[in-house]
Amino acid sequence: MSRYWSEVVRRLTPYVPGEQPKLARLVKLNTNENPYGPSPRVLEALRAEAADSLRLYPDPGSDKLREAIAAFHGVQANEVFVGNGSDEVLAHAFLALLKHDTPILFPDISYSFYPVYCGLYEIEYQEVPLTDAFEIRVDDYFVPNGGIIFPNPNAPTARLLALGEVERLLARNTESVVVVDEAYIDFGGESAVGLVKKYPQLLVVHTLSKSHSLAGLRVGYAIGQEELIQALVRVKDSFNSYPLDRFAQAGAIASMQDRAYFDETRHKVMATRERLVADLTALDFEVLPSAANFVFARHPRKAGADLAQALRERSIIVRHFNKPARIEPFLRITVGTDEQCRMLMTALRELLA
Numbered sequence: 001m002s003r004y005w006s007e008v009v010r011r012l013t014p015y016v017p018g019e020q021p022k023l024a025r026l027v028k029l030n031t032n033e034n035p036y037g038p039s040p041r042v043l044e045a046l047r048a049e050a051a052d053s054l055r056l057y058p059d060p061g062s063d064k065l066r067e068a069i070a071a072f073h074g075v076q077a078n079e080v081f082v083g084n085g086s087d088e089v090l091a092h093a094f095l096a097l098l099k100h101d102t103p104i105l106f107p108d109i110s111y112s113f114y115p116v117y118c119g120l121y122e123i124e125y126q127e128v129p130l131t132d133a134f135e136i137r138v139d140d141y142f143v144p145n146g147g148i149i150f151p152n153p154n155a156p157t158a159r160l161l162a163l164g165e166v167e168r169l170l171a172r173n174t175e176s177v178v179v180v181d182e183a184y185i186d187f188g189g190e191s192a193v194g195l196v197k198k199y200p201q202l203l204v205v206h207t208l209s210k211s212h213s214l215a216g217l218r219v220g221y222a223i224g225q226e227e228l229i230q231a232l233v234r235v236k237d238s239f240n241s242y243p244l245d246r247f248a249q250a251g252a253i254a255s256m257q258d259r260a261y262f263d264e265t266r267h268k269v270m271a272t273r274e275r276l277v278a279d280l281t282a283l284d285f286e287v288l289p290s291a292a293n294f295v296f297a298r299h300p301r302k303a304g305a306d307l308a309q310a311l312r313e314r315s316i317i318v319r320h321f322n323k324p325a326r327i328e329p330f331l332r333i334t335v336g337t338d339e340q341c342r343m344l345m346t347a348l349r350e351l352l353a
């Protein structure tokens with residue numbers, strides 16, 4: 001704390017990202033990265049971009065990338081907004097579309113960045129409790145609100161809300177924006193992008209960090225009707241005209257165009273997830289149904305914090321949240337390669353023997 005800090009900065013409670021350890025040879029299952037590298041076509045595009053043209057600013061509108069994303073999803077480029085990771089896209093959505101007089105709604109167990117953005121932009125919010133089975137109950141959101149946001153699948157629970165339920169919410173909640181944060185949708189869910197044409201209040205947010213193996217490149221995007229997109233562009237152009245550098249634009253275009261690689265790797269992750277769930281269940285873990293590239297699991301006899309610590313001592317890192325109390329017993333485990341999951345299971349069998 002310094003006397004030079006602004007009032008807003010004094011009041012902030014910043015987000016704490018998952019650890020990026022400096023040690024090599026760790027089994028890193030703590031931040032939901034993809035265990036496979038990006039498409040070889042991405043690496044080729046990045047190499048080609050390392051050129052004299054770096055002296056020039058990148059395209060401020062990322063037009064070619066927005067066209068590639070539009071082609072991927074079968075929408076128009078003017079229905080696409082891109083940002084420096086979906087965190088930035090979400091931040092702009094909070095300021096552009098969710099800051100009103102009435103509190104916004106999101107689940108009580110959800111992406112822990114949402115309350116941080118509310119703090120930053122001074123947006124009031126109400127947390128809506130998940131059910132005892134950690135599900136979003138759409139009927140609980142049928143109350144006056146300044147906007148609604150939730151991840152689907154939810155994080156850190158990994159549970160999916162069926163597309164029919166998302167549509168039921170949209171059909172009823174027409175007076176405020178609904179942001180569906182689909183960071184993990186490619187690992188087993190059905191995207192709400194197809195509903196954008198029908199619902200002008202819907203904004204769907206995606207990231208290339210997970211299913212495109214590009215967490216290091218920082219690219220995310222939103223799809224919505226043009227009026228919503230224009231609101232995001234107004235914020236972006238009042239903040240940073242060039243959020244995506246030349247590498248990010250070139251690499252992301254190549255990734256969106258290599259659908260075969262995208263499908264191959266996400267299916268590998270899903271197949272490994274099913275084996276991991278079976279192995280954890282055989283060790284008595286309760287594993288919530290997962291449609292993501294991670295699982296959320298608790299053991300009836302061992303505290304989450306203790307297990308996370310014991311795994312860490314064996315160079316395996318998973319994520320443990322000590323708040324809220326309801327999720328304290330759980331571990332959030334990213335689906336790694338088959339080999340990484342095998343090492344995790346060997347360690348867990350020893351710890352629980």
Ligand SMILES: Cc1ncc(COP(=O)(O)O)c(C=O)c1O
Binds near residue numbers: 032207215
């Ligand atoms: C639900 C959810 N939304 C958004 C993000 C942000 O992803 P990125 O900023 O890497 O695109 C994450 C990252 O873990 C997430 O879990």
